[in-house]
Amino acid sequence: MSAALIFSPVDGYTDLSTIGEALSPLDGRYRPVVHALSNYLSEAALNRARIHVEIEWLIHLLDTQALPGAPTLTDAERDYLRALPRAFGATHIQRLAEIEAETRHDVKAVEYLIGEYMREATKVLGDSTHLPELTEVVHIFCTSEDINNLAYALTIRSAVTNEWLPAAARLTDRLVELVDAGAHTPMLARTHGQPATPVTIGKEIAVIHHRLTRQIHRIEQTEYLGKINGATGTWAAHVISVPEANWPAITRNFVEKLGLTWNPFTTQIESHDWQAELYSDIARFNRIAHNLATDCWSYISLGYFHQNLSAQGSTGSSTMPHKVNPIRFENAEANFEISCALCDSLAATLVTSRLQRDLTDSTTQRNIGVALGHSALAIDNLVRGLRGIDIDAQRMSDDLDTQWAVLGEAVQQAMRAAAIAGATGMANPYERLKELTRGHEVSAESMRDFISGLGLPDAVEARLLALSPHTYIGLSETIAQWVHEDTLS
Incomplete structure (x- = not known):
């Protein structure tokens, strides 16, 4: 590759990494949409949750007297401990980074941060607090x-x-x-991309x-x-x-x-x-x-x-x-x-x-x-x-007006049902509809003429003659209303 085609900061372009430009689009371009997830799933959020778990474990052990000889916490001491994850912010994040640079272990850094916080408890709770003496309880029995x-x-x-x-x-x-x-x-449905029974x-x-x-x-x-x-x-x-x-x-x-x-x-x-x-x-x-x-x-x-x-x-x-x-x-x-x-x-x-x-x-x-x-x-x-x-209901209606062939399914199945019920002259319904519809333009007139010539029982014929692509939608309207019912309970 020609040197002139290389695009790199070393060739005179600004090194954007020095100004903190986000590598992930979620932290850059799209941050306004997803930034709230950082409260839960960022590294800082994970560390806050770790602190919460560590402190609740310590409180739980002492409250249940699982450790013989350990003192009982006062309400003030519990409040002091629980204040740490609640107040967890930029200062704590920076301190954790400093500790982890030495420990080379993220969870150990959390343990040490809590220990530091407990040793400072006398500044808030006075000399009577037992928290500075309880740092060994932090992370006890835990991997x-x-x-x-x-x-x-x-x-x-x-x-x-x-x-x-x-x-x-x-x-x-x-x-x-x-x-x-x-x-x-x-609306005209499309199965395999082709006009199909309307919905x-x-x-x-x-x-x-x-x-x-x-x-x-x-x-x-x-x-x-x-x-x-x-x-x-x-x-x-x-x-x-x-x-x-x-x-x-x-x-x-x-x-x-x-x-x-x-x-x-x-x-x-x-x-x-x-x-x-x-x-x-x-x-x-x-x-x-x-x-x-x-x-x-x-x-x-x-x-x-x-x-x-x-x-x-x-x-x-x-x-x-x-x-x-x-x-x-x-x-x-x-x-x-x-x-x-x-x-x-x-x-x-x-x-x-x-x-x-x-x-x-x-x-x-x-x-x-x-x-x-x-x-x-x-x-x-x-x-x-x-x-x-x-x-756009009108656009959908315009498409339906050109697709009378989709009624072929309705006519075929009505012929089958009529034959089972005893009507004569209903043989080969699929083949007869295929001959009418496949590869041919089917108009309202030609479809109705075909229906009229089948010899269907009067009630069946009247039902089919009243049908159009706009009304051949089965129970679509009813199905749509089912979204308001609790079908999952």
Whole structure:
């Protein structure tokens, strides 16, 4: 390659890394949409959760008198300890970084930070406090994964409950609005891309709504597991140090006090199976929503959906001013695909750990926020895209006017039913309709002439003659209304 073609800071361009430009688009261009996830799934949020778990473990041990000879905490001491994770901020983040630079261990750095905080308790609580003497209780009987698995369970649960699920609900709420708006609007269906039995657009959106709602229901039922049973899951250090304590009961109570489900069957790590299940469900939600995005793109292309330019917040094409590009739906597609790739990787990787422990999950879990962030970004774009469209009933009606051939199915099946009921002259209905419709323009007149010449029973003939592509929608209108019923209970 010619030296003149190299694009590099060393060739005279500004080194953007020196001004802190974000490498990830989630922390740069798209941060305004997904920044709230940082409260739960950033490195700082993980450390805050670790501190919370460590302090609650210390309080739990002392409150349950699991450690013979240890003092009982006062209310003021409990409040002082719990103030640390509540106030956790920039100063603590910087101090943790300094400690970790020495320890080369992130959880050990958390332990030491808490120890420093406890040794300073006399400044607030006076000389009578026992906290400076209790630093050895911090992280007692714990391996790092005892703290990590609980911290991740708490932060993931909070992120899903407080951010991801509300975003998903905004999507399904908008779909209900579109279902209601289009419940009675007939539309030519397309199977294999070809004209097919008509539906209403409301019914089609109701199908997607139901699919997404089922996945939301699964995600809402996620079981967040946790453990705190030592280096290889046997409570070995616990029972050798304090053999008279009922450690399974003590630790179960602690895990359940955190609002998690206790898992007593572990190696050094909690197996992460619940995480794999969650990410698989989110990926499935993503793929269904991706299907919605691509269908909306197609409906816009067909003219069935009209885009409101001001609602889309877009100037359209950079060179063709007549265009309103469906960018929200395209952006949603791309971000759902990225999220799915990460969710699939998380689900596949986290269920495996060599023997009793390896560290592959450590790096993997640091990408949970990225996976959920791209999903949240995609959902946001999809919702904004859906809020910027109107249903063009006239365009759909115009298409139906040209597709009388779709009534061939209705006529064929009515002939079959009539034959079973005893009518004569109903033989070979499929072949007769194929001859009429396949490869031929079928008008209202030719279809009605064909129906009139079949010799159908009068009631059947009258029913078919009254039919049109606009009214051959079956129970579409009823199906659309089912979105207002609790079909999942």
